[in-house]
């Protein structure tokens with residue numbers, strides 16, 4: 286019997302921006318029905334690898350498979366199965382959240398899902414305010430709803446709770462867990478140890494473009510705790526992009 290295909294599979298990916306090495310033979314995978322949290326200092330390569338897995342950037346070398354497909358050349362049917370929340374939201378400024386989410390719900394043939402999402406993410410209060418007038422946290426919530434519409438099989442969330450107030454953060458975490466519990470593969474980048482502790486079935490610590498540690502929180506943290514392990518593994522590797 287062949288092994289089940291992992292929804293996200295990254296193998297030996299290397300990438301330069303000009304002379305800057307951003308990814309250095311990076312390999313990891315993410316299973317179905319689990320939350321994978323990717324941690325790492327600024328410039329470690331988290332956004333670069335996420336953009337590649339989302340099909341937005343082509344790796345120089347190595348293999349990336351998402352749902353057993355090369356994301357760079359994936360068709361519309363594949364992209365419909367993959368939800369993406371970009372770091373800066375990527376939302377059109379003049380549109381109102383309600384209109385935007387209705388649009389996505391129509392695209393994904395998922396009109397019935399979106400009232401619950403709007404409710405759960407507390408979007409009702411500002412659904413008729415244009416995106417440009419929303420606070421950072423409100424935009425995050427709209428971007429999160431847009432990523433989850435259509436019940437995608439794989440969801441990439443780039444710092445989903447950054448800038449959220451404590452209530453909104455709890456709501457977002459609950460939604461991420463629900464997404465995992467319905468069987469999706471969820472990949473979350475974060476700078477928050479607390480977030481990783483509360484959410485992660487698998488943690489990946491990235492440093493200087495490759496994987497420094499990978500496993501469950503207990504496996505990665507050992508007896509010292511996640512924060513201590515993180516600092517020990519990443520100290521001195523911070524690629525701040527200043528070179």
Ligand SMILES: Nc1ncnc2c1ncn2[C@@H]1O[C@H](COP(=O)(O)OP(=O)(O)OP(=O)(O)O)[C@@H](O)[C@H]1O
Nearest residue numbers: 302307326327328329330331332333334524525526
């Ligand atoms: N478009 C680009 N052009 C040139 N260099 C880039 C580009 N995008 C990223 N880099 C560089 O590649 C490296 C990895 O960047 P990346 O954005 O993937 O890191 P990150 O781990 O997501 O960081 P952060 O935590 O700040 O979001 C950094 O040194 C960054 O300066």
